[in-house]
Every structure is written in structure tokens, then in C-alpha cells.
Amino acid sequence: MGIKEIVNSTKIYWLTSDGPERDVVVSSRVRIARNLADIPFPGVMSDADAESIFHAVKLAVAKRNDIEFTWLRELSDAEREILMEKHLISPDLLENHEKKAVMLSEDETISIMLNEEDHLRIQSLLPGLQLERAWNLVNELDDLLEETLGYAFCEQLGYLTSCPTNVGTGLRASAMLHLPALNIINQINSIMSTVSKLRLAVRGLYGEGSEAKGNLYQVSNQITLGHTEEEILKNLNSVIKQIIDKERKARKALYEEQRYYLEDRVFRAYGTLKYARLLTSNESMNLISDVKLGANLKIIDVDPNVLNELMIITRPSYLTKYAGKKLDSHKRDILRAELVRSKLKNLN
Amino acid sequence: MLCEKCNKKSATVHLTQIVNNKKTEMHLCEECANKSSFISHTKSFGFEPEFSFQSFLSDLIGSDYVFSDKSAASCPKCGTSQRDIAKGNLLGCAKCYDTFKEQLLPVIKRIHGTTQHVGKVPEERTAGKTKLVKKLRDLKSLLKDAVSKEEFERAAKIRDEIKALEKKLGVV
Ligand SMILES: [Zn+2]
Ligand SMILES: [Zn+2]
Numbered sequence: 403m404g405i406k407e408i409v410n411s412t413k414i415y416w417l418t419s420d421g422p423e424r425d426v427v428v429s430s431r432v433r434i435a436r437n438l439a440d441i442p443f444p445g446v447m448s449d450a451d452a453e454s455i456f457h458a459v460k461l462a463v464a465k466r467n468d469i470e471f472t473w474l475r476e477l478s479d480a481e482r483e484i485l486m487e488k489h490l491i492s493p494d495l496l497e498n499h500e501k502k503a504v505m506l507s508e509d510e511t512i513s514i515m516l517n518e519e520d521h522l523r524i525q526s527l528l529p530g531l532q533l534e535r536a537w538n539l540v541n542e543l544d545d546l547l548e549e550t551l552g553y554a555f556c557e558q559l560g561y562l563t564s565c566p567t568n569v570g571t572g573l574r575a576s577a578m579l580h581l582p583a584l585n586i587i588n589q590i591n592s593i594m595s596t597v598s599k600l601r602l603a604v605r606g607l608y609g610e611g612s613e614a615k616g617n618l619y620q621v622s623n624q625i626t627l628g629h630t631e632e633e634i635l636k637n638l639n640s641v642i643k644q645i646i647d648k649e650r651k652a653r654k655a656l657y658e659e660q661r662y663y664l665e666d667r668v669f670r671a672y673g674t675l676k677y678a679r680l681l682t683s684n685e686s687m688n689l690i691s692d693v694k695l696g697a698n699l700k701i702i703d704v705d706p707n708v709l710n711e712l713m714i715i716t717r718p719s720y721l722t723k724y725a726g727k728k729l730d731s732h733k734r735d736i737l738r739a740e741l742v743r744s745k746l747k748n749l750n
Numbered sequence: 751m752l753c754e755k756c757n758k759k760s761a762t763v764h765l766t767q768i769v770n771n772k773k774t775e776m777h778l779c780e781e782c783a784n785k786s787s788f789i790s791h792t793k794s795f796g797f798e799p800e801f802s803f804q805s806f807l808s809d810l811i812g813s814d815y816v817f818s819d820k821s822a823a824s825c826p827k828c829g830t831s832q833r834d835i836a837k838g839n840l841l842g843c844a845k846c847y848d849t850f851k852e853q854l855l856p857v858i859k860r861i862h863g864t865t866q867h868v869g870k871v872p873e874e875r876t877a878g879k880t881k882l883v884k885k886l887r888d889l890k891s892l893l894k895d896a897v898s899k900e901e902f903e904r905a906a907k908i909r910d911e912i913k914a915l916e917k918k919l920g921v922v
Binding site for chain 1: 827828829839840841842843844847857858862863864865867871872874
């Protein structure tokens with residue numbers, strides 16, 4: 403499979419496959435930052451440096467014939483944006499993309515971003531709560547890479563990175579959580595402040611600060627130095643398990659105590675999604691979140707993976723890709739509503 | 751943390767962007783954030799998975815940073831200057847960590863609470879030990895296989911390899 407097929411495939415592995423604790427945890431991500439010792443960091447490196455990194459890394463993973471490479475400049479704007487919305491590359495990679503490149507495995511479980519803030523960002527993204535497996539995939543690829551590449555490393559500070567916030571393990575692990583019930587009972591802020599005391603960070607996805615579109619939140623480690631990779635992952639995992647537990651309890655309590663309120667909300671959301679002729683991105687995210695909650699509580703019979711998929715394919719860049727041309731926001735809202743209707747119609 | 755704009759409400763919105771290799775971060779209350787134009791051109795907002803804690807580097811450095819005559823004014827390898835670092839620019843190369851050690855260590859201590867790495871170490875630094883241990887394990891299972899198939903010549907060869915490896919690892 404070529405890189406273009408991977409980019410353009412509508413199947414998004416981490417989003418539409420099953421995984422552990424999938425009722426609350428949408429996905430798990432682990433990434434590590436690595437740099438080559440002898441080449442200046444991406445911020446100040448030359449075009450020739452960028453080329454040599456690309457070729458060195460390509461050579462280093464030659465054994466893995468499931469991994470495909472491309473310079474970002476060889477992709478179209480829409481393709482780059484899709485990679486971002488699939489969360490396979492970060493938004494930073496879109497800017498000044500001349501020197502940047504990406505490598506993806508066919509199954510989309512692992513990717514390497516080249517010449518972003520660091521020379522290499524090796525990332526694994528999996529459905530549900532699978533931090534350990536994601537780390538194993540990343541670690542394995544890192545082992546292969548270091549057989550050939552001379553990493554910037556020092557005994558005291560570990561792996562050296564462009565920004566001192568990543569130094570040490572270079573490890574950033576996170577999980578995307580769907581927390582509608584905790585949001586309804588106004589518990590998100592207190593969880594955020596508790597979690598931040600544990601040197602972890604929580605933030606809304608697609609939203610600002612504590613406000614999250616579609617009730618999606620990301621929890622990640624803050625500190626990369628002074629703990630082993632296993633310790634960092636264990637700590638994060640145990641906090642996430644506690645949040646999962648709280649969310650499940652809140653869902654149950656809500657359903658027991660405010661059954662009609664909740665059922666009404668779920669079915670109204672479903673009705674709107676099913677029949678609306680215009681849907682903004684914001685509105686659809688929130689409605690999909692409500693239906694997802696209803697599906698998890700078995701109030702309504704809708705495949706949660708279809709809802710996950712809807713969350714992504716209703717994003718502006720997908721709609722642009724789907725339409726094959728730039729659309730104004732009104733046209734997007736029409737197309738979004740059409741897409742949602744047809745997806746939900748196919749279900750029954 | 752209080753909002754940087756009004757200094758009244760607590761900052762709940764944390765924004766970062768990187769422009770020309772310089773990281774800028776703002777901490778605002780909900781209200782000021784809504785008014786801020788920063789959001790509208792922070793395209794990546796809401797996607798970048800790690801900004802809420804990447805505390806504004808120049809803030810961190812600014813308060814700790816002491817211009818020193820002792821360390822070089824700029825990095826001999828990449829040319830990044832003390833001034834660049836003080837402004838909160840990203841580091842230019844691995845050598846920068848050496849060059850500006852004195853300035854960076856307090857910053858790193860403040861971010862991570864420590865300045866000692868304890869995680870993964872590249873294989874070559876451990877003289878390939880972890881890999882050898884893994885190889886040893888593989889060889890031992892190959893030996894079992896060879897013995898069970900009564901391929902004694904092959905088994906003898908594997909046994910020699912195991913002995914050599916064990917000697918290398920100091921097991922024997
Ligand atoms: Zn304010
Ligand atoms: Zn330097």
C-alpha cells in the first residue's frame with residue numbers, strides 16, 4: 403500500500419476499531435522525541451540537513467516494509483489536513499512543511515514525524531486504553547532506529563530535545579476520554595485540578611481550556627525526566643482508570659436519578675442528527691456526544707464506532723476532501739447534515 | 751495562576767503557538783480568551799496534544815536566567831546565543847545543552863523537579879548488554895529446539911555461541 407492510499411483511506415484504525423474500556427476511552431497515544439547528535443535541531447537546520455535525516459531514517463527502518471514515507475510537500479493541502487485530523491501528524495507539522503516528512507505504517511498504528519520540533523517524533527495511536535501496547539510498539543521501532551542512528555543523548559539529561567520540557571525520556575503519553583456524564587454533573591473542573599496536582603494535564607479536545615467540543619478530553623503526563631517510561635505510563639494509566647470509574651458511576655447515577663431527562667436528551671440529539679438539514683461542526687459534535695452516551699447506556703441502539711467515525715468525518719477538512727473542493731461554511735453545514743443522515747440511515 | 755490580561759480571574763485557558771521557532775504561551779481566563787485574537791489565528795488550537803503544560807519557556811527562563819561571562823556567549827556548533835535562550839527560543843542543537851548548562855539546569859529542575867534521567871538508555875551506551883541478553887534467550891530456545899530434534903551438530907554450535915555470549919556478559 404502506498405502512502406497516498408493510507409492517507410486517503412476512510413478507515414481510521416484507532417477510531418473505528420474496538421479496544422479496552424472503549425465506552426470511555428476513545429484512544430491511547432504514546433510518542434517519543436528523538437534527535438540525531440550531529441545535526442542541528444529542526445529550528446535551525448539547513449535543507450541539506452533535512453534531506454540527510456530523511457534518508458538516514460529511511461535506511462534505518464528499511465527492514466520494516468510495512469512503513470511508507472513521504473515528504474509533506476508531496477501531499478496536497480487536503481491530504482495534509484486529513485493526516486492531522488486523523489491525529490497521525492500534529493498541526494505543527496502543517497506549518498512550514500518544506501523540510502518535514504512523515505512515515506506511516508500500513509495499519510496506521512505507528513508513525514514517525516520528521517523535522518518537526520525534533521528530528522523524530524515516533525508515535526503510536528491505538529483504540530481504547532492501550533498505553534502499554536502503544537509504548538511497546540514505539541519502543542520496538544526506537545530500538546530498530548538506534549541500531550543505525552546516533553541519538554543525541556547524555557547520561558544526566560537523557561534524550562536531548564529542542565525544548566527542555568521534553569528532555570529525558572522524551573515520552574508523552576495520553577488518552578482521549580469521552581466524559582459526558584462528568585460534564586453534566588459539573589465534575590470536570592474538580593477532576594482537572596486534582597489531576598494537575600499529580601503532574602498530569604487534562605484538557606479539552608477541539609475546544610478551549612476546560613470547554614471541550616463533544617465532551618472529549620485528553621489526559622497526559624507533564625514530566626518527562628526523572629521517572630522511567632514504565633513509571634510514567636503506570637501513573638497515567640492508574641489515574642485514567644480512576645477517571646473511567648468516576649465517569650461510569652456518574653452515567654449510572656444520572657440514568658437512575660434523571661432517567662427521563664437523559665432519555666429525552668439522547669433521543670432529541672438522535673432526532674436532530676437524523677433529520678437536520680443544516681449542522682454546524684459544534685452542534686454536531688455535541689449531539690454525537692449525547693447519542694454516544696445513550697448508546698453506552700443502552701438507551702439507544704447505535705454502533706459507538708459509527709459515532710466515533712462521525713466525529714471525524716464531520717470535521718471541515720474531511721468535508722472538503724469529500725466534496726473535492728473548498729466549501730463555504732453554509733455549504734459545509736449542508737453536506738455535514740447529509741453525511742450524518744446517510745450514515746445513520748444505513749444503520750437501521 | 752491568574753489571567754495575564756485582567757489579572758483578576760484565574761487562568762483556565764492556556765494557549766501556545768510557535769512562530770519562527772519561538773514558543774509563545776498565554777494564560778487567560780475564559781472571558782479574556784474569548785476576546786483574544788490570539789485564538790483566531792492559532793490554527794492548531796485544540797489539536798496540539800501537549801501545550802497546556804509546556805510552560806512558557808521564556809517565562810521560566812526569564813526568572814532564572816543569569817547572563818554569565820563564564821559560559822560561551824553562543825553555541826559553537828549551531829550559533830544559538832545566550833540572548834536567544836533568554837528570549838525563550840528553542841535550543842539549536844544537542845551541544846547547546848553543554849554550552850548553556852549553567853542556565854538550563856535550574857530551568858529543567860523547575861520543569862521536571864529533577865535533573866537526572868533514569869529511563870531508557872541507547873543500546874550502545876550499555877555496551878549492547880540488553881540486546882545480548884535477548885540474544886542469549888533466543889539462543890537458548892534454539893538449543894532446546896535443536897536438542898529435541900536430535901540435531902546434535904547444530905546444538906553443539908549453538909552451545910558454543912551461548913558460552914561465548916555468557917563470557918561476554920560476565921555470566922560465567
Ligand atoms: Zn481575564
Ligand atoms: Zn547549539
